Amino acid sequence: MVFSEIQKLLERYENAETTLKEEKDLQAYFAQDEIDPRLEAYKPMFSYFSKTQSEQFTRDVPLKSERTYTLYQWISVAAVVVIMLGLVFTNPFSNAERTYAELSPDEQQDYHDAMMAFNLLSSNFKKGTDNLSAIGQMSEALNQGEEKFAKLTEFDNTTDKIFKYD
Numbered sequence: 532m533v534f535s536e537i538q539k540l541l542e543r544y545e546n547a548e549t550t551l552k553e554e555k556d557l558q559a560y561f562a563q564d565e566i567d568p569r570l571e572a573y574k575p576m577f578s579y580f581s582k583t584q585s586e587q588f589t590r591d592v593p594l595k596s597e598r599t600y601t602l603y604q605w606i607s608v609a610a611v612v613v614i615m616l617g618l619v620f621t622n623p624f625s626n627a628e629r630t631y632a633e634l635s636p637d638e639q640q641d642y643h644d645a646m647m648a649f650n651l652l653s654s655n656f657k658k659g660t661d662n663l664s665a666i667g668q669m670s671e672a673l674n675q676g677e678e679k680f681a682k683l684t685e686f687d688n689t690t691d692k693i694f695k696y697d
Contacts, residue, residue, distance in 0.1 A: 534567050541573065 540557055543549045561577035634642065
């Protein structure tokens with residue numbers, strides 16, 4: 532084959548546009564002893580391809596025919612059963628609300644204790660938010676002072692330009 536034809540085939544081969552017959556022609560060309568010196572770089576690649584086509588995998592691949600259940604599979608099944616039983620017997624999605632009169636004396640006492648704790652917590656939060664508002668006012672005053680200082684600095688720079696000091 533002529534060098535230009537081989538070069539065109541190689542270009543088409545690299546772009547994955549060759550047919551099987553053209554690829555066999557390339558392999559046959561590179562299997563020869565005499566190859567154009569400019570195409571010597573492709574000879575190892577095509578000799579590798581022709582050598583690996585004849586290789587076969589001879590090792591046996593073991594296949595498991597029986598399905599074995601592991602401990603983790605049984606644990607997951609047991610967990611699903613426990614969750615389902617818990618949902619069936621406890622019914623956490625029911626919206627049965629009880630009034631204060633329906634509560635037992637112990638539950639009423641617990642209710643009063645919880646309300647006292649919530650009121651104490653609420654009053655402490657109010658004190659904290661009052662302190663935060665004082666900090667906010669102080670921050671606002673500092674920002675106003677910074678703006679006034681920036682104007683003073685600008686005035687000072689202007690006077691420096693008018694009156695040049697030695």
